Amino acid sequence: MDLIFATNNINKINEIRQIIPAGFNLITLHEAGIKIDIPEPHDTFQENASEKSQTIYKLTGKSCFSEDTGLEVDALDGAPGVISARFAKEDEGYSGNNDKLLKLLGHNPNRHARFRTVISLILEGEEYFFEGKCEGTILMRPKGSNGFGYDPVFVPDGSEKSFGEMSMEEKKTFSHRRKAMDLLIAFLQKRS
Numbered sequence: 001m002d003l004i005f006a007t008n009n010i011n012k013i014n015e016i017r018q019i020i021p022a023g024f025n026l027i028t029l030h031e032a033g034i035k036i037d038i039p040e041p042h043d044t045f046q047e048n049a050s051e052k053s054q055t056i057y058k059l060t061g062k063s064c065f066s067e068d069t070g071l072e073v074d075a076l077d078g079a080p081g082v083i084s085a086r087f088a089k090e091d092e093g094y095s096g097n098n099d100k101l102l103k104l105l106g107h108n109p110n111r112h113a114r115f116r117t118v119i120s121l122i123l124e125g126e127e128y129f130f131e132g133k134c135e136g137t138i139l140m141r142p143k144g145s146n147g148f149g150y151d152p153v154f155v156p157d158g159s160e161k162s163f164g165e166m167s168m169e170e171k172k173t174f175s176h177r178r179k180a181m182d183l184l185i186a187f188l189q190k191r192s
């Protein structure tokens with residue numbers, strides 16, 4: 001089964017390629033010849049995910065999915081949330097986002113946070129949503145250089161290591177993205 005994955009984030013593509021079973025042919029935007037930066041203007045992960053998949057469905061007419069992910073920090077009232085990608089200034093990248101987060105949290109003892117992923121799947125014109133989350137805590141300073149985004153500052157519950165210290169295989173056992181993908185895959189397998 002061919003499925004276009006509507007993302008420009010290479011790290012997401014790499015993780016999802018490790019998760020998706022044989023029998024699904026994942027097609028990236030690059031492979032589909034689509035060069036587009038899809039805006040994420042909404043207040044919810046669901047609406048932003050939908051914006052991305054609907055945009056690609058309108059362009060191609062083919063089955064596709066997208067996902068919107070963010071880090072929700074309790075002591076920051078759920079920030080950075082839907083603006084996780086652009087929390088600091090755009091040119092400051094992932095480390096700028098992490099620096100801003102750690103600065104805002106300071107020595108606050110409440111470091112509880114979660115990653116949340118919402119997938120929007122468009123199959124034969126119908127849209128379906130799948131959600132996965134991973135609870136954990138924010139470190140005082142970054143640890144490890146694996147993964148991407150907020151991985152070096154996030155330790156999932158049940159682990160001593162940050163996502164930044166884990167291999168992709170290890171991250172998969174805890175991952176919000178893997179949990180949302182499991183639901184998507186089970187849904188597709190049930191239909192086939």
Ligand code: ITT
Nearest residue numbers: 006007008009067068069070084085148149150151
């Ligand atoms: P697309 O919209 O093209 O899919 P994006 O990078 O803009 O790519 P999101 O808006 O979903 O994707 O992601 C928001 C940010 O959240 C992302 O740039 C990372 O900083 C962070 N993020 C997402 N998933 C993450 C993960 O598994 N681990 C660490 N940080 C993550």
